[in-house]
Amino acid sequence: MPKVLMRGNHALAEAAVRSGCRYYFGYPITPQNEVPEYMSERLSKLEDGVFIQAESEIASIHMVIGASMAGGRAMTSSSSPGISLKQEGISFLAALELPAVIVNMTRGSPGLGNIAPAQSDYFQATRGGGHGDYRTIVLAPNSCQELADLTYKAFDLADKYRTPVVILGDGMLGQMMEPVELPPEVQIKKLPHKDWTLTGAKGRPSRFIRSLLLDPFEEEEHNWKLMRKYERIAKEEVSWETSFADDARLMVVAFGIAARIAKGAIKRMRDEGLKVGLIRPISLWPFPSKAIKELTKKVRHFFVFEMNMGQMLEDVKLALEGNGEVHFYGRPGGIILTPLEISRVISSYYYQRKLG
Amino acid sequence: MASGMIEIDSELCKDCKLCISVCPHRLIESSDRMNQKGYYPASYVEKHLKKEGSKCTGCGLCAISCPEIAIEVYRA
């Protein structure tokens, strides 16, 4: 299949449409404006395409809820502050067991922040963000190709598990242009039938979709039901990538754009003879805890590198369960580090700890 | 002879008294016997009253007003 040079935001939007998404509800916020702009054009050309620029991020997530209840593949996108606004809606999606895809192109935070890329929404994405005991599948692409592939896959995962899926990108991934091999168009009619949607009670008893369970015993059981689902997801949908791991004395742990930068740094360090490897979680929830713990059989030193003040760091520490040493380097607020800077920081640690 | 009749399900009634207030022939009164919910339900008294011209016409105003759908109306 031929590759197309595409901007990240466009690649994810195109992949979504090819995955059968016909319902996009969004709101402008930098650095993801290209997503609604692309969708407005692309969906208007499709007979069954629906694009609404909603009045707010709150309105758009609730339009996603309505569309999902009616059986459509629906998505919304935003950036950090807008994703904060969507949290109640995301909690509802999880509680109501509705499929949906939510894209976050993270920017400098907290508050109004800035429009530069950051990774400071890891907690927001993986720790719920909204109220209650729920999880959302969180996928972290690190290239325009992955933005396309993971968005495409997200709709299938969402439908399969009846759960919201978050694509955790960042401003840089969204803006950069890379060659992308686009996935094939899905035939919507061939998608598995949903037997739980609200379509009007024709030829069947009426049904309702709700999350209000006043009886605590019912609510408890519902929570257990969700947890059993999340356990299944944790077993089946964990994904990660390792590079240069075989003889590594130190493993860098990074996700998304930081992992791209880290790879560049690792190549520099390998050229200098340092035995550094990389493990890159692709699913941030479920987190590849087992895979990280496995590494402790051969490696003792873990260097977490994120564009934030240490968020995935906590999951790495939890995964290691005390086996190994964890060091952290990060810069928040939209700073994009260079491979040179990272290689210097890691090399410095490597030499100080005499890992050579 | 009455041209209409109503039946009140006293277990559904919550004694809001709206039916009593709208009946043009004043054929409904609060019962003095409590129902299971603890209300004194409305009760159709045509059979007990011997008022001149007090006959149910099946106008249905009581049923239209009743929030609990406790009243069914019959008309000849």
Place this chain on the structure above:
Amino acid sequence: MKKIFSRPKSLKKTPFHYCPGCGHSVLHRIIAEVIDEMNLQEKIIGIPPAGCAVLAYLYFDIDMGEASHGRGAALATGMKRVLPDRVVFTYQGDGDIAAIGTAETIHAAVRGENFSTIFVNNGVYGMTGGQMAPTTILGQNTTTSPGGRKQKRDGFPVNLSEMLAVAKGSAYIERTAVNSPANILKTKKAIAKAFRIQMEGHGFSLIEVLSPCPTNWKMEPIEACKWIDEVMAVHYPLGVLKDVTGDKRDAH
């Protein structure tokens, strides 16, 4: 004798949990009657509010989907865009629609989204115990406007229907009440007309229904119904606020 009045088919047999004399009960029934008479049970989808009617799906025998507080108009938008040939309606209280949900409601009307809204206006937040609502009138006593709503402290009440009538996308806005048999029948006609207007694709329709809340108004039901006539309807006048069809015929 023939039975001429009984429970509509689209209502489950579950007894209502609403207070004695509550407007929700009557409104649920007449909506169900309209659904029966217009044969909509198989193609209608309802969205209940957060509020006393949050459990509406236990009563209506139709497909229903829960919305978080105030967002019914956004859900209805998404739903109707996916299923344009179904009838979609939201059922919302005054807080749901005119406080937290104002943006979603106004924008759905402005966009001319083709669904219907039944706006239950009882001037208080019923489920949470009788706090002030956007539609609480000046001087009205509630748990968060002790001594009566004061303009300086609490601001003016909102006339949402009048505001929505200005929106170009609104096709039909009418204010009715359920405090008397005559008004109940008018409300039923208005609801049927709203659904008809939706099915004909004219745009956004809304029926504001002045509804008694005897418990939180601290009145007997009969007194509450009178208060609607004598006080509430003065501030929220009944009648058609907008009708792009100019249609006088019976909606059925």
